[in-house]
Amino acid sequence: MTDSISDPVSAPREPLKVLERIRDRSMARRPRPGExxxxxxxxxxxxxNHLVDLKARNLMCSCRPCYLLFTPDGAGGQHYLAVPDRYLMFEDFSLTQSQWDALQIPVSVAFFLVNSELKRVAAFYPSPAGATESLLSLEIWDEVVAANPTLGSILPDVEAFLVQKDKTGNNPECYLVPIDACYELVGEMRKLWRGFDGGKEAREALEAFFDRVKSRATKV
Ligand SMILES: [Zn+2]
Ligand SMILES: [Zn+2]
Known part of the structure; x- marks a missing residue:
């Protein structure tokens, strides 16, 4: 039982391919009995805990002893990385309007992943089919990090930059979260998202998701 967040090399910006590979991971933290x-x-x-299999670009469920094997820097070599448990909330995230526009967040929520192998940043947005993906220009990403140096500590492949905008599209809340939290979010959205704005159920699930993230996050 593994699932993938898309790898632009093998799934070059084809939403359906991406979606096939982002399987329902709403149960990421609640595996079926006997998992x-x-x-x-x-x-x-x-x-x-979870590990990222860098070769297959898969998220793997892990027992504690196996997880700890891959926690120290580099212990997993080029193959496995432990997904950390760090949640940060950026209190004064600094971005100009044109930089926000450049991030091209079409709906209320997006998350961004840094792929170390491809040296790329991919953006994911909830949609009726689960999540759609687009690539972000590295210049834009570098600008965002330059304006918010703490974001520069993001660990490629295992942490994500998560943004939620309010109904007006303003006052975005910005977080740094483990990648497995994003799998959980994608799984729930895939199950619940209807139409353009997601519908009532998806909005409630989103709210609950962000409540959980907020309660775990350290303010920076
Ligand atoms: Zn799991
Ligand atoms: Zn194990």
Whole structure:
């Protein structure tokens, strides 16, 4: 049981391909009964850690001992990376209107992933089909990081920059979150999103998701 956030090399900006590869991971933190560590096969509790398989671009459920093997820098070599448990909330995220426009966030929520291998930043937006993806220009990303140096500490492949705008499109809330939280979000949106604005159920799920993120986040 693995799933993928798209890899632009094998899924070059084709939304349907991307969606096939972002499977329903709403259960990412609540595996089905009997779910096991994908490395060693030991049963794992509902709350468990994840690893990113860099070769397959998969998220893998992991028991604690296997997770800890890959926690120190570089222990997993070029293959596995432990997904950290860091949640940050940016209190005064600094961006000009034109930089916001350049991020091209069409709906209320987007998240951004840095792919270390491809040296690219991909943006994901909830949609009726789960998530759509587009590539962000690196110049724009570098500008955003330059204006917000803390964002520069983002760990490629395992952490994401998450943005939620209010109904007016203003007052965005900005977070740095583990990538498995984004899988959870995509899974829920895929299940619930209807039409352009997502519909009532999706909005409620989004609100609950952001409440959880906020409650775990350290303000920076
Ligand atoms: Zn294990
Ligand atoms: Zn899992």
């Amino acid at each position: 096991v560590c994908e490395l060693c096969g030991e049963p794992i509790p509902d709350e468990h």
